[in-house]
Amino acid sequence: MQSKHPTAPLELPEILYVLVQFLDRPALLQASRVSRSWSKIFSPMLFREIRYQDWKHPGFIDLLRKNLDQVVCLEWRFSRRDAKLRYREVMKQQQQLYPWSQNLQVGGDPRFDTLSRSPSPEPQSSSSSSTTAFETPHLNRICFEHFAMMLSPGATPRLRLLAVQGEMELRRFLISVLPKIPTLTCLRIEDSFSWQKIGIGEILNACQSLESLDCDGSVALQFDDAFLQTDPAPLGACISGDDGQGHGEDEQGKGLFQDPKTATLLSTTSLVGVPLSSRTQNLQILRLHKTSLTDQDLLQLVRQCPELQELFLHQEGSGGTLGGGQPLANADATHQWNWSETFVTEMARACPKLVKIHLSPGCFQSLPENIILRVLAAFPKLRSLGVPFSQFGDETMQEILRTRIHVMYRQEQPQQQQQQPQQFLVMEQSRTLAPERTLMPAPSQPNFSPLTSLDLMDLKGRRLSSSVLQTFFENCPELLHFKGNENLLRIQDMILPESKMYLDQTDSAPSISSMAFQLRPWACLRLETLVIGFGRCRNPVQTYGATESRACCSIRENEDEVVFRQLGRLTKLRRLEILKDAPNWSALTFKGSPAFSLSALKVLQTFRISAGAIPSSFAMAGSMSDPTDRREEEKRQQRDLALWIASAWPCLQTLLVPGSRHQQRNKEWSRLFQELDRSNIRVVPSEES
Amino acid sequence: MPVTLTSLDNQEFKVDKEVAERSILIKNMIEDVGESDAPIPLPNVSAAVLTKVIEYCEHHRNDPVQVQDETDDPRKRSNDIEEWDMKFMQVDQEMLFEIILAANYLDIKPLLDVGCKTVANIIKGKTPEEIRKAFNIVNDFTPEEEAQIKKENEWAEDR
Numbered sequence: 069m070q071s072k073h074p075t076a077p078l079e080l081p082e083i084l085y086v087l088v089q090f091l092d093r094p095a096l097l098q099a100s101r102v103s104r105s106w107s108k109i110f111s112p113m114l115f116r117e118i119r120y121q122d123w124k125h126p127g128f129i130d131l132l133r134k135n136l137d138q139v140v141c142l143e144w145r146f147s148r149r150d151a152k153l154r155y156r157e158v159m160k161q162q163q164q165l166y167p168w169s170q171n172l173q174v175g176g177d178p179r180f181d182t183l184s185r186s187p188s189p190e191p192q193s194s195s196s197s198s199t200t201a202f203e204t205p206h207l208n209r210i211c212f213e214h215f216a217m218m219l220s221p222g223a224t225p226r227l228r229l230l231a232v233q234g235e236m237e238l239r240r241f242l243i244s245v246l247p248k249i250p251t252l253t254c255l256r257i258e259d260s261f262s263w264q265k266i267g268i269g270e271i272l273n274a275c276q277s278l279e280s281l282d283c284d285g286s287v288a289l290q291f292d293d294a295f296l297q298t299d300p301a302p303l304g305a306c307i308s309g310d311d312g313q314g315h316g317e318d319e320q321g322k323g324l325f326q327d328p329k330t331a332t333l334l335s336t337t338s339l340v341g342v343p344l345s346s347r348t349q350n351l352q353i354l355r356l357h358k359t360s361l362t363d364q365d366l367l368q369l370v371r372q373c374p375e376l377q378e379l380f381l382h383q384e385g386s387g388g389t390l391g392g393g394q395p396l397a398n399a400d401a402t403h404q405w406n407w408s409e410t411f412v413t414e415m416a417r418a419c420p421k422l423v424k425i426h427l428s429p430g431c432f433q434s435l436p437e438n439i440i441l442r443v444l445a446a447f448p449k450l451r452s453l454g455v456p457f458s459q460f461g462d463e464t465m466q467e468i469l470r471t472r473i474h475v476m477y478r479q480e481q482p483q484q485q486q487q488q489p490q491q492f493l494v495m496e497q498s499r500t501l502a503p504e505r506t507l508m509p510a511p512s513q514p515n516f517s518p519l520t521s522l523d524l525m526d527l528k529g530r531r532l533s534s535s536v537l538q539t540f541f542e543n544c545p546e547l548l549h550f551k552g553n554e555n556l557l558r559i560q561d562m563i564l565p566e567s568k569m570y571l572d573q574t575d576s577a578p579s580i581s582s583m584a585f586q587l588r589p590w591a592c593l594r595l596e597t598l599v600i601g602f603g604r605c606r607n608p609v610q611t612y613g614a615t616e617s618r619a620c621c622s623i624r625e626n627e628d629e630v631v632f633r634q635l636g637r638l639t640k641l642r643r644l645e646i647l648k649d650a651p652n653w654s655a656l657t658f659k660g661s662p663a664f665s666l667s668a669l670k671v672l673q674t675f676r677i678s679a680g681a682i683p684s685s686f687a688m689a690g691s692m693s694d695p696t697d698r699r700e701e702e703k704r705q706q707r708d709l710a711l712w713i714a715s716a717w718p719c720l721q722t723l724l725v726p727g728s729r730h731q732q733r734n735k736e737w738s739r740l741f742q743e744l745d746r747s748n749i750r751v752v753p754s755e756e757s
Numbered sequence: 758m759p760v761t762l763t764s765l766d767n768q769e770f771k772v773d774k775e776v777a778e779r780s781i782l783i784k785n786m787i788e789d790v791g792e793s794d795a796p797i798p799l800p801n802v803s804a805a806v807l808t809k810v811i812e813y814c815e816h817h818r819n820d821p822v823q824v825q826d827e828t829d830d831p832r833k834r835s836n837d838i839e840e841w842d843m844k845f846m847q848v849d850q851e852m853l854f855e856i857i858l859a860a861n862y863l864d865i866k867p868l869l870d871v872g873c874k875t876v877a878n879i880i881k882g883k884t885p886e887e888i889r890k891a892f893n894i895v896n897d898f899t900p901e902e903e904a905q906i907k908k909e910n911e912w913a914e915d916r
């Protein structure tokens with residue numbers, strides 16, 4: 069078919085819907101200024117994602133109100149101080165215009181509604197100022213009554229994600245806002261400093277279609293009795309959450325409902341009598357960063373969520389805090405999970421679709437290995453495992469490699485099952501093979517780990533050996549995210565044993581063509597996140613003595629080359645953090661250096677530059693004794709590196725610089741990036757390596 | 758087991774069933790019709806475009822079925838395109854749009870995504886004037902309208 073109009077596909081809604089997902093806000097902004105028709109298409113799209121900082125613009129609220137039907141993701145920050153200010157202002161306005169309304173409640177009076185929604189119809193001299201009073205520039209945020217009023221039911225048919233932040237009366241917020249956005253699939257609560265305990269049931273009851281619930285440590289979600297009730301009788305007494313029907317409240321907002329029992333139940337009348345179990349059927353993702361759930365509570369919760377796919381739990385350890393608030397004797401309190409055999413089996417039975425599990429048992433506790441093994445056994449289809457602070461070791465890793473079997477790519481074509489995995493590996497190799505390289509032949513077994521994500525930060529004890537980890541990397545083509553400790557992978561394990569001698573070569577830096585080692589290839593070429601630390605095979609100073617500086621340098625360079633080659637194959641990397649013994653990143657700027665392979669990481673967004681990047685290396689130390697010269701050299705290297713980074717990594721957004729004492733250096737990085745027209749790169753201090 | 762596809766201009770294309778079924782539309786049609794040698798008509802797709810589409814499906818015939826991961830946070834979309842796909846998409850704009858329309862009609866989501874990513878990458882980083890040049894669009898704004906749009910969308914400028 070011939071396109072009659074040059075931008076015909078852009079006018080088809082279903083195509084536009086896909087296109088817009090790849091356009092960030094600056095692009096949308098420019099697109100909306102191209103022509104009349106483009107403006108009609110793209111201007112409303114600006115409202116798809118509302119950020120926290122958008123609210124502070126004067127006049128934004130009016131614009132938002134007109135475009136509520138476009139909003140897909142909404143972030144909203146609440147500040148109690150501003151809310152009080154606003155509330156008093158609103159009350160003052162009300163009393164000025166309606167002197168008899170001293171006792172009216174906020175939100176109950178329709179006349180007040182009109183007042184807040186549109187410019188006042190009263191022909192008073194203060195009318196224009198009353199409008200601007202609502203939108204005064206220094207009032208950055210609105211109180212949530214206004215927010216709630218803006219959201220009349222059905223006003224935001226596309227809203228899927230709501231993220232709220234700020235110290236607010238969370239429970240009141242949830243009660244007033246959530247029922248108005250029944251299409252919400254994802255709720256995130258951050259930094260809420262809520263002083264009220266929120267029952268999980270309340271949230272899940274208010275949002276029937278919720279698929280993802282993510283609460284950070286500021287919310288203490290509790291398991292409430294209401295969650296368990298399947299008896300329809302109490303439901304009849306529940307009150308609709310819509311537009312508070314004149315419920316009294318005082319300024320402190322002690323609660324909209326008088327009766328605490330019925331107050332916990334929130335449903336529209338159409339759901340009266342529906343057993344609670346059917347209400348949570350949609351929940352797929354549950355992330356709780358602070359819970360005081362007992363394991364029985366947890367079981368009861370997950371029993372209500374048979375569709376659950378992802379479970380992220382950070383348990384408060386025994387109620388004790390890092391400040392040492394409570395004695396460790398309380399570690400045996402009811403809030404410690406025991407993860408017994410039955411518990412794990414019960415959970416697996418309740419949530420057969422669970423494929424992502426992340427467990428942080430809280431401070432002072434580390435998950436023992438046998439529990440991890442139990443979890444692995446109970447969830448054979450597990451794709452993502454996060455067990456930081458655990459005792460994950462070789463046994464578990466080997467268990468993963470043994471039992472997680474990737475069977476086939478296409479379910480409906482079993483006869484090709486045996487050939488496909490081989491083909492896949494071969495294809496991958498041919499795509500990334502550099503002409504002068506020969507890689508070790510692919511492992512011949514057709515089974516490999518389907519794990520997509522493994523989080524092993526802060527592992528306790530050195531139970532995971534480097535060679536087993538290397539084997540894992542060779543056998544996990546679907547791995548997307550890996551986070552580990554500082555001291556996990558020895559560089560010598562990344563090459564074939566026969567070529568280990570290569571690492572000991574001490575003549576001058578090898579060129580690319582004279583490579584004498586064979587890399588053990590990682591299969592995880594789709595890897596997006598890599599946080600790991602390397603280990604050097606030996607301490608050069610120890611072996612060769614501090615005087616043999618050139619020799620040490622060469623060895624380091626050889627090891628660096630191994631790392632560069634390996635990392636250069638991971639072209640989908642978005643986040644690269646080498647926590648320890650990173651290669652000399654300055655090598656990136658040397659022409660002909662193997663480090664150049666890292667320029668293939670075109671979608672890298674976050675990069676951690678280690679302290680060694682601007683080395684006062686042996687070479688420099690030898691030739692430049694004058695500290696000024698050395699500083700000049702450092703500066704030059706930093707400039708070169710910044711230039712290289714800016715040109716090679718177009719998607720880079722964050723540069724992590726370890727060591728907060730290098731404030732000056734951080735500023736220097738920022739300045740360099742600004743010069744290079746990449747001021748969008750944030751320079752963030754990270755922990756010292 | 759080959760299937761026959763017929764384009765808008767009645768040209769016939771023989772492709773493997775597996776390749777053809779990358780298109781969900783065709784897959785459903787085959788399921789509905791059952792075992793049959795009858796060619797499948799695609800009256801909305803010209804021969805030139807169909808050639809390109811088939812080329813794409815052939816190359817990606819072994820790709821795993823796409824799994825939507827992290828759909829709850831649309832803020833984490835990626836715009837990276839594989840090298841082969843990038844070369845594949847180096848066509849003139851009219852063909853690019855035709856491919857997108859065809860991918861939409863034939864319900865080949867990966868191809869639609871790649872096409873839209875390509876268009877998105879053309880738009881990104883350009884000023885309105887550069888976008889106009891790239892897509893051959895006439896600026897039909899009056900200066901007042903242009904200023905008004907700019908002012909209205911000012912709130913979106915800060916990142």
